[in-house]
Amino acid sequence: MKVLLTGANGFVGSHILDRLRQDGMAVVLLLRPSSDTRFIVSHLDAVEVVRGDLANPGALAPVMAGVTHVIHCAGATKALHEEGLFAANRDGTTGLIHLVNEHADHIERVVHISSLAAGRSGRAEQPAHEDDSPEPLSAYGESKRAAEEVVCRHCRVDHMILRPAAVYGPRDREFLPLFAAAAKGWAPVFGGGRQELSLVFAPDLAAAVHAALTRSFSGGWIVNAAAAEVVTSRQLVLEVGKAAGRRGRLLPMPWAALRLVCGIQAGWARLVRRPTVLAHRKYRELSAPGWVADTTRLRSLLGDVCPTRLADGLERTWQWYREAGWL
Numbered sequence: 001m002k003v004l005l006t007g008a009n010g011f012v013g014s015h016i017l018d019r020l021r022q023d024g025m026a027v028v029l030l031l032r033p034s035s036d037t038r039f040i041v042s043h044l045d046a047v048e049v050v051r052g053d054l055a056n057p058g059a060l061a062p063v064m065a066g067v068t069h070v071i072h073c074a075g076a077t078k079a080l081h082e083e084g085l086f087a088a089n090r091d092g093t094t095g096l097i098h099l100v101n102e103h104a105d106h107i108e109r110v111v112h113i114s115s116l117a118a119g120r121s122g123r124a125e126q127p128a129h130e131d132d133s134p135e136p137l138s139a140y141g142e143s144k145r146a147a148e149e150v151v152c153r154h155c156r157v158d159h160m161i162l163r164p165a166a167v168y169g170p171r172d173r174e175f176l177p178l179f180a181a182a183a184k185g186w187a188p189v190f191g192g193g194r195q196e197l198s199l200v201f202a203p204d205l206a207a208a209v210h211a212a213l214t215r216s217f218s219g220g221w222i223v224n225a226a227a228a229e230v231v232t233s234r235q236l237v238l239e240v241g242k243a244a245g246r247r248g249r250l251l252p253m254p255w256a257a258l259r260l261v262c263g264i265q266a267g268w269a270r271l272v273r274r275p276t277v278l279a280h281r282k283y284r285e286l287s288a289p290g291w292v293a294d295t296t297r298l299r300s301l302l303g304d305v306c307p308t309r310l311a312d313g314l315e316r317t318w319q320w321y322r323e324a325g326w327l
């Protein structure tokens, strides 16, 4: 077994690499010349590295002969313009899947990391099921859905598309501001804190990816990846406060404030030419009533791979931020 992993130096990808290397799997990484490898430096002597870009997957051709499994985790969560999201997520996937098809005689399986945002929003009483009609609410979600379509329509190898809920854990920068606010003893809660959320702890997601490589299945599947626990955004903020050892005060904010922040961030990002997650259209996704995933299929196909309780995962994340000097 030899696994090609894209996006290995990123937040999610680095946890996947940790999990693969725990079993001593042979791994080839696609890294860009500019990729920051600080999270994976301990693995670099034990893996093969190809320097290239998803925009030019031909760089991988020389190593493809021995590859038996592909994990496509690389993707853009932010870009200066919406086209940048489609270029990385849809077009990057297209090039990779073409390459996989050229080697379909020896590649047994593809695991593609998508997102819950590619499907539809869901609430606890009606969680998003993989077979529901997709209704992405942001350009990011649309670009991830477009990538899924590429895999579903064109991939000639058995494949599993994993749709993670919001991922948190060591090395993550998106939840960091929430932890930083909690550490100061207060935290903003938008829209009354009633938004309902599924989440997944990064090492659990890596375990799900590992199971998707090794468990028996055939054909093509879309599978939500999240813990079974569902929380409101208010509960999440309070749990983060507990992990930080503070009885945080909630700072209620109207959704209009988030909309304003998204607008300002988007304008500022263009000005300084630094991509931001908080783009204009992201507001619709962020303010949806819920992002709750139905995890029945995950458990039936891959087992109990996301068992970490939110309180434990947040506590481990907090510890990591402290030890790494991020907080």
Ligand SMILES: NC(=O)c1ccc[n+]([C@@H]2O[C@H](COP(=O)([O-])OP(=O)(O)OC[C@H]3O[C@@H](n4cnc5c(N)ncnc54)[C@H](OP(=O)(O)O)[C@@H]3O)[C@@H](O)[C@H]2O)c1
Pocket (backbone or CB within 6 Å): 006, 007, 008, 009, 010, 011, 012, 013, 030, 031, 032, 034, 035, 036, 052, 053, 054, 055, 073, 074, 075, 076, 077, 088, 092, 113, 114, 115, 116, 144, 163, 164, 165, 166, 167, 168
């Ligand atoms: N974080 C979440 O909450 C979450 C939730 C659901 C799904 N996901 C999905 O999980 C995946 C990883 O996300 P993340 O949060 O780990 O983001 P991240 O830390 O920004 O990692 C993204 C990775 O993709 C690579 N990449 C981007 N564009 C590339 C290109 N054109 N060619 C080659 N590599 C490229 C990046 O390489 P460089 O370092 O060189 O830029 C990096 O390794 C994405 O597909 C994302 O959609 C994430």
